[in-house]
Amino acid sequence: MAASSAPRSFLQVAATEEVVSPLRVVQIEGLVILKIIKHCKEFSPALVTGQLLGLDVGSVLEVTNCFPFPIREEDEEIEADGANYQLEMMRCLREVNVDNNTVGWYQSTILGSYQTVELIETFMNYQENIRRCVCIIYDPSRSNQGVLALKALKLSDSFMELYWANSFTGEKLREKNLSWVDIFEEIPIKVSNSALISAFMTELEADTPVTQCDYDRLQLSSNPYMERNVEFLIECMDDLSMEQQKFQYHYRNLSRQQAQQQAWLQKRRAENMARKAAGEEPLPEEDPTNPIFKPIPEPSRLESFLITNQISNYCNQINGVAGQSFNRLYLMKALHDN
Amino acid sequence: MAAGDRTVLQFSTQSTANLSAKVHPLVIFNICDCYVRRPDQAERVIGTLLGSILPDGTVDIRNSYAVPHTESAEQVALDIEYHHNMLVSHQKVNPKEVIVGWYSTGLGVTGGSALIHDFYSREVPNPVHLTVDTGFRNGEGTVRAYVSVNLALGDRQLAAQFQEIPLDLRMVEAERVGFDILKTTSVDKLPTDLEGMEVTMQRLLALIDDIYKYVDDVVEGRVAADNSIGRFISDTVAALPKLSPPAFDKLVNDSLQDQLLLLYLSSITRTQLGLAEKLNTAAQIL
Numbered sequence: 001m002a003a004s005s006a007p008r009s010f011l012q013v014a015a016t017e018e019v020v021s022p023l024r025v026v027q028i029e030g031l032v033i034l035k036i037i038k039h040c041k042e043f044s045p046a047l048v049t050g051q052l053l054g055l056d057v058g059s060v061l062e063v064t065n066c067f068p069f070p071i072r073e074e075d076e077e078i079e080a081d082g083a084n085y086q087l088e089m090m091r092c093l094r095e096v097n098v099d100n101n102t103v104g105w106y107q108s109t110i111l112g113s114y115q116t117v118e119l120i121e122t123f124m125n126y127q128e129n130i131r132r133c134v135c136i137i138y139d140p141s142r143s144n145q146g147v148l149a150l151k152a153l154k155l156s157d158s159f160m161e162l163y164w165a166n167s168f169t170g171e172k173l174r175e176k177n178l179s180w181v182d183i184f185e186e187i188p189i190k191v192s193n194s195a196l197i198s199a200f201m202t203e204l205e206a207d208t209p210v211t212q213c214d215y216d217r218l219q220l221s222s223n224p225y226m227e228r229n230v231e232f233l234i235e236c237m238d239d240l241s242m243e244q245q246k247f248q249y250h251y252r253n254l255s256r257q258q259a260q261q262q263a264w265l266q267k268r269r270a271e272n273m274a275r276k277a278a279g280e281e282p283l284p285e286e287d288p289t290n291p292i293f294k295p296i297p298e299p300s301r302l303e304s305f306l307i308t309n310q311i312s313n314y315c316n317q318i319n320g321v322a323g324q325s326f327n328r329l330y331l332m333k334a335l336h337d338n
Numbered sequence: 339m340a341a342g343d344r345t346v347l348q349f350s351t352q353s354t355a356n357l358s359a360k361v362h363p364l365v366i367f368n369i370c371d372c373y374v375r376r377p378d379q380a381e382r383v384i385g386t387l388l389g390s391i392l393p394d395g396t397v398d399i400r401n402s403y404a405v406p407h408t409e410s411a412e413q414v415a416l417d418i419e420y421h422h423n424m425l426v427s428h429q430k431v432n433p434k435e436v437i438v439g440w441y442s443t444g445l446g447v448t449g450g451s452a453l454i455h456d457f458y459s460r461e462v463p464n465p466v467h468l469t470v471d472t473g474f475r476n477g478e479g480t481v482r483a484y485v486s487v488n489l490a491l492g493d494r495q496l497a498a499q500f501q502e503i504p505l506d507l508r509m510v511e512a513e514r515v516g517f518d519i520l521k522t523t524s525v526d527k528l529p530t531d532l533e534g535m536e537v538t539m540q541r542l543l544a545l546i547d548d549i550y551k552y553v554d555d556v557v558e559g560r561v562a563a564d565n566s567i568g569r570f571i572s573d574t575v576a577a578l579p580k581l582s583p584p585a586f587d588k589l590v591n592d593s594l595q596d597q598l599l600l601l602y603l604s605s606i607t608r609t610q611l612g613l614a615e616k617l618n619t620a621a622q623i624l
Binding site: 029030031034035038039042065068069070071085088089092095096097098194196197200226230233237240244308311312314315318319322325326327329331332333335 | 362363364366367368370371372373374375376377400401403404406417420423424427430431432472539578590593594597598600601603604605607608611614615
């Protein structure tokens with residue numbers, strides 16, 4: 001804000017729009033992490049979701065509490081039930097002084113296959129009411145490999161604008177220079193704990209290396225995990241090739257239509273020549289009522305983007321696990337030699 | 339059992355002899371969080387414990403929520419409706435979690451606690467009372483669990499005594515992975531795979547070093563030999579499978595090659611993705 005020349009009235013200040021500082025860090029409390037882990041693990045392999053509560057402060061989004069959503073069986077009267085449950089929980093939590101502010105939601109996933117259109121739609125729904133919301137993805141299957149697989153995601157602004165305009169055509173995307181990497185933005189996570197809790201934890205679990213060793217990471221059998229990852233990858237490649245075929249079909253149609261247009265234009269021109277020779281009015285060179293001039297809608301690229309995102313995710317995971325396996329194998333080799 | 343005309347004060351200890359409780363760290367986190375957020379005039383926080391009773395009788399405490407209450411010198415009042423509402427909501431998510439007891443912060447068991455315990459025992463046959471000392475009065479944070487035992491003099495019920503039962507802090511593996519994160523007051527970022535791997539390997543190395551030192555000490559006579567430890571060590575070393583070096587090398591190399599192949603495949607896929615995307619968005623019809 002520029003240096004104020006004259007003191008502004010309260011109304012003026014209230015009327016000026018605040019500049020939204022970009023979200024840089026998501027600060028999660030240890031309590032929330034434990035709750036998410038517990039909830040997702042209990043119900044795995046089913047996918048579960050829950051609500052995040054917290055505060056939105058400057059460039060940090062603090063998540064201080066969360067509560068899980070019950071699993072929906074059928075969609076009949078569950079809509080009203082779900083809303084009631086949410087209101088009830090929020091009201092009860094308010095009474096014990098928990099921050100009553102929704103800042104997003106969390107969901108569990110299997111092997112990182114979370115990029116779906118539903119995710120984007122949910123984001124849009126949340127974005128209407130809350131200025132900044134975040135989605136936390138937790139992967140219980142990766143945590144069995146010994147990694148805390150927690151990610152905070154947010155839709156990038158440029159993508160959101162495009163989505164509102166509901167157009168994913170080639171030119172628009174090239175204008176904005178948007179590619180499939182830009183759909184989701186991953187935000188770094190910071191963990192904070194109150195001093196009381198950290199005192200308790202340090203107290204209750206001594207710091208000795210014996211109890212601390214997380215042997216899960218040293219497990220040699222990563223084969224089943226890799227196999228499933230590659231299976232998912234193959235399925236995604238099939239989907240991607242289907243999408244690409246759709247594009248090819250569209251292009252073929254487009255070029256055929258253009259050829260037809262050219263042919264019609266030639267005919268018109270020939271006719272006009274004839275008419276000029278005969279001294280009549282030339283016909284217009286365009287005829288909007290002719291069906292061959294109707295523009296063919298270009299298929300949306302959203303699906304292919306999502307699939308591409310998914311595939312790259314799988315590849316990243318494979319890379320990560322392969323790296324870890326290398327470490328383990330070399331370790332084993334060294335131990336054996338000794 | 340007393341004979342004749344003398345009545346003996348009976349402490350019935352049979353039922354509590356094998357009763358113990360297991361607490362998930364989530365519960366402790368919850369309690370601390372509620373304590374930090376309590377309203378200003380309240381000195382302590384009271385709440386319900388949810389969990390299940392395992393087949394061997396131990397009480398498994400998995401979740402908890404705080405219940406607003408008002409407390410004065412003479413009486414304690416709990417918001418029962420709130421308690422029921424929260425219970426119903428929690429059970430919608432996880433119907434297997436039932437009330438197993440209640441908790442309060444603060445070191446000892448006070449007079450008011452007996453009343454509350456009475457209330458909870460109407461809901462559950464044998465509630466467990468957990469106290470979490472947030473004031474660190476003994477210089478450490480103590481978590482204790484009690485059950486109520488009836489003191490009977492002959493046939494008359496005299497009083498209920500709170501008897502302590504053994505408590506066990508349990509942690510699931512995935513939580514253990516993130517445990518370092520949970521201990522400090524703030525962590526700047528979650529560790530990535532490779533960093534975590536590094537930390538684990540360092541710890542393993544430290545453990546092996548310790549064992550080496552111990553064995554050296556025993557051999558040199560600096561430390562008295564403990565047979566059971568020696569047996570453990572020899573068992574562990576014997577657990578390494580006896581493979582001939584060529585067979586072992588072949589195994590390792592095979593796995594290495596598999597992983598390399600996967601790495602190669604995934605790199606190809608990513609290149610393909612990059613190409614496809616460029617083609618898709620760059621293509622223009624005339």
